[in-house]
Amino acid sequence: MDVVDALVGAVAATPGVTVLDRSSDSAHNRSVLSLAGEADALVRAVVTLYEHALSVIDLRGHHGEHPRLGAVDVVPFIPIEGATMADCVELARRVGREVGERLGVPVYLYEEAATQASRRNLEDIRRGEFEGLASKMADHAWAPDFGPSQPHPTAGATVIGARMPLIAYNVNLGTNRLDVAKKIASAVRFSSGGLRHVKAMAVTLEDRDLVQVSMNLTNYEKTPIHRALELVKREADRYGVAVLESEIVGLVPAAALAAAARWYLRLDRFEPDQVLEDRLRRVRTG
Amino acid sequence: MDVVDALVGAVAATPGVTVLDRSSDSAHNRSVLSLAGEADALVRAVVTLYEHALSVIDLRGHHGEHPRLGAVDVVPFIPIEGATMADCVELARRVGREVGERLGVPVYLYEEAATQASRRNLEDIRRGEFEGLASKMADHAWAPDFGPSQPHPTAGATVIGARMPLIAYNVNLGTNRLDVAKKIASAVRFSSGGLRHVKAMAVTLEDRDLVQVSMNLTNYEKTPIHRALELVKREADRYGVAVLESEIVGLVPAAALAAAARWYLRLDRFEPDQVLEDRLRRVRTG
Numbered sequence A, B: 001m002d003v004v005d006a007l008v009g010a011v012a013a014t015p016g017v018t019v020l021d022r023s024s025d026s027a028h029n030r031s032v033l034s035l036a037g038e039a040d041a042l043v044r045a046v047v048t049l050y051e052h053a054l055s056v057i058d059l060r061g062h063h064g065e066h067p068r069l070g071a072v073d074v075v076p077f078i079p080i081e082g083a084t085m086a087d088c089v090e091l092a093r094r095v096g097r098e099v100g101e102r103l104g105v106p107v108y109l110y111e112e113a114a115t116q117a118s119r120r121n122l123e124d125i126r127r128g129e130f131e132g133l134a135s136k137m138a139d140h141a142w143a144p145d146f147g148p149s150q151p152h153p154t155a156g157a158t159v160i161g162a163r164m165p166l167i168a169y170n171v172n173l174g175t176n177r178l179d180v181a182k183k184i185a186s187a188v189r190f191s192s193g194g195l196r197h198v199k200a201m202a203v204t205l206e207d208r209d210l211v212q213v214s215m216n217l218t219n220y221e222k223t224p225i226h227r228a229l230e231l232v233k234r235e236a237d238r239y240g241v242a243v244l245e246s247e248i249v250g251l252v253p254a255a256a257l258a259a260a261a262r263w264y265l266r267l268d269r270f271e272p273d274q275v276l277e278d279r280l281r282r283v284r285t286g
Helices: A002-012 A039-056 A085-102 A122-126 A130-138 A178-188 A225-238 A254-265 A276-284 B002-012 B039-056 B085-102 B122-126 B130-138 B178-188 B225-238 B254-265 B276-284
Strands: A017-025 A030-037 A074-077 A107-111 A158-162 A167-173 A198-205 A210-217 A243-249 B017-025 B030-037 B074-077 B107-111 B158-162 B167-173 B198-205 B210-217 B243-249
Touching: A002 A017, A002 A030, A002 A039, A017 A039, A017 B276, A030 A039, A039 A085, A074 A085, A074 A107, A085 A107, A085 A158, A107 A122, A122 A158, A167 A178, A167 A225, A178 A198, A178 A210, A178 A225, A210 A225, A225 A243, A225 A254, A225 B254, A254 B225, A254 B254, A254 B276, A276 B017, A276 B254, B002 B017, B002 B030, B002 B039, B017 B039, B030 B039, B039 B085, B074 B085, B074 B107, B085 B107, B085 B158, B107 B122, B122 B158, B167 B178, B167 B225, B178 B198, B178 B210, B178 B225, B210 B225, B225 B243, B225 B254
Parallel strands: A074 A158, A107 A158, B074 B158, B107 B158
Antiparallel strands: A017 A030, A167 A210, A167 A243, A198 A210, B017 B030, B167 B210, B167 B243, B198 B210
């Protein structure tokens, strides 16, 4: 933990950058940081993170349950507060070039920043992990987007990209029948024919004696929260099961809630400019 | 308009105050300003407005369609961005004392700042208008909350208070039958037995050949948007009429949209702290 504390301290000391959240899991032997800031400050903070991580983390002695490819495993840039996906793709490339060419760590660009379809999914890039990296990179198809064509000896490789914020969204059903939750999860998730930006699985909530459809919404603009809920409701109704409540785990962008309000309230001609607080901030910043 | 421009200029020059909106209506012969700011800055701006208005407006020669009691007719303080209603009541009293005791204009406190039930409604205080003010104030029941017990010779009296932001909310029906819209408006509005914080009337939209239930929601926390819409939908269904869409005219607090999203999505345990942008601002401001 002293290694992680030092890394967080270095990042937090970067002017213009806010540490929104941090978490560490000892079984996973992995830490997650959420940073927010303007473009240039964020680039400085992330490069600082790589520099410090390279000096103190040696993956040759690292064990943990969570798959990983590098000392700094994955850095997704996420657009908020008026930033666009194009802005985030550009940041991913800027940081990628710096990390690859100056720090000597092979960089794969993923998701919206990917240069090839086969590199969109993190899982595909990470398959084989740190231990299998040298043989994976011997295949020319896995030449990195930036940096050397062999793994960094202690830091492996790294994955940098741009994606939408992910919404962790669960719907609790008025039953303890896991088979019903499984059927609903199967109906709504992309992998088995459902909505494009939904991942879903069935979970039993032992303490409440009921089941849950647990989802990740990976693009709330294209597959909004309300569409996922309404499809779950429709499928549950087929089995005579009620939807008790839903929950958002962690953070949600304000625009995702506003979209649900607009849809249910049938506000066809609503403009984001009509939100009082947004107008206020816009007028103040000119 | 040069008088109004000068007043707006004086207010806008107050450090820490933002002019969010302004509008003037020549038939009404009345201007409305929307100001935003921290408490102290807002008090300075509003007192400045009174001082300037007293020096340039003489109601003895003023005519217009809109009822009015004073040169500065009514000042409602409205809580946004973490301010509470109690904060707004305190501001109303601070400004009221200053305007009454130092500037010599009788002040009535209204709505949430009212000192008596008979002074909650603006219409009751304003009845009789500037021209009837001297005789109205001769009745001890209309002794002001601050300031002299006779009208200011040129500026009359003024009404200051605190209230929730008002949401102008219209629902368009899939029919041109005004009688149906009238029945629905009557069912949902407080004055004829409906929801406590709803004012409603029926309107014909000539150009679209359909009718509208036009509402003012005067307290979106106690009577939220979704409850008004759902009641309109239920009543419309009784007459075999569909709800086509709804619209918010002007500004709406972000919390009012978030409340609708929470209700329709059944997010029973959602905390405002989970909105990403709110978390960001809170962390940044410590």
